[in-house]
């Protein structure tokens with residue numbers, strides 16, 4: 001049966017725990033949702049807030065009451081979203097810090113909060129923000145100590161909770177040590193190791209799983225209107241993170257897509273010295289993220305080449321690079337392209353297991369040369 005909890009992709013176990021806590025009246029004062037980036041921790045926190053604030057009071061949000069409607073824009077007066085903000089050290093006098101961010105920052109917060117309301121998988125990232133600052137936490141203490149009886153529950157969601165500085169963390173700790181009726185804290189982090197033990201000990205810890213390829217693919221088909229085949233391909237590359245999957249199909253990736261043809265041209269060229277020069281960035285550097293993106297795109301390239309060879313022109317992921325692909329398969333179509341896919345996939349796996357980057361790249365290059373230059 002469809003449920004408003006479906007806004008959160010996968011995470012069946014955590015949803016179950018939270019739903020039964022709500023229906024059993026055992027909602028903790030503080031939860032810490034932790035796990036890898038992009039698996040839906042923020043989305044879970046927002047959904048819990050929606051359920052707790054819903055006027056109907058069931059274990060899922062009704063979606064229609066006035067509270068739920070306010071939650072649709074994340075503008076509920078009892079919902080407090082806290083995230084890292086830029087410091088105000090730009091101000092001349094230190095005593096001047098009233099904790100109010102500049103107009104520019106306020107606009108940015110408004111814009112990004114609206115974005116988050118539309119898509120809970122959007123990550124709020126205010127430029128130059130480093131820490132969750134003390135005024136935001138002081139605000140919590142003030143807000144949470146207000147009599148809540150007639151105003152209903154108060155929910156504080158702290159995104160990127162590891163970004164609290166010592167002062168902020170100590171201040172929050174005091175609030176957590178004296179829990180107030182109807183006040184709930186939902187802390188979210190992808191870096192639990194960077195959180196203070198004292199804070200962790202005050203929270204119920206909920207570990208969010210990495211998403212399965214199937215869950216990501218289904219979400220991509222539904223939310224990004226991708227075909228089944230494309231969605232399956234992207235899901236495979238996303239390493240359990242929905243946000244990563246969306247990044248992969250966004251325009252930022254275009255550059256890496258267009259890097260693939262020159263990369264292959266370079267590594268298949270005759271001169272090995274020239275090759276070492278041209279690929280210096282990957283063979284001596286440590287740009288793992290960049291390399292990972294490139295490897296993912298190389299994998300997609302070979303998958304497209306196989307597709308093209310088998311006449312599946314309309315299923316190309318890199319439809320905009322069809323010309324290059326046609327040229328490539330014209331020349332290498334008889335080679336073992338599946339083995340190239342395997343090699344790229346293995347390289348990607350090694351990189352994710354933190355194997356030394358130059359080694360991974362060199363070994364991939366040697367393998368691709370061997371396969372594609374085979375007689």
Ligand SMILES: [Zn+2]
Nearest residue numbers: 054062065068
């Ligand atoms: Zn409702």
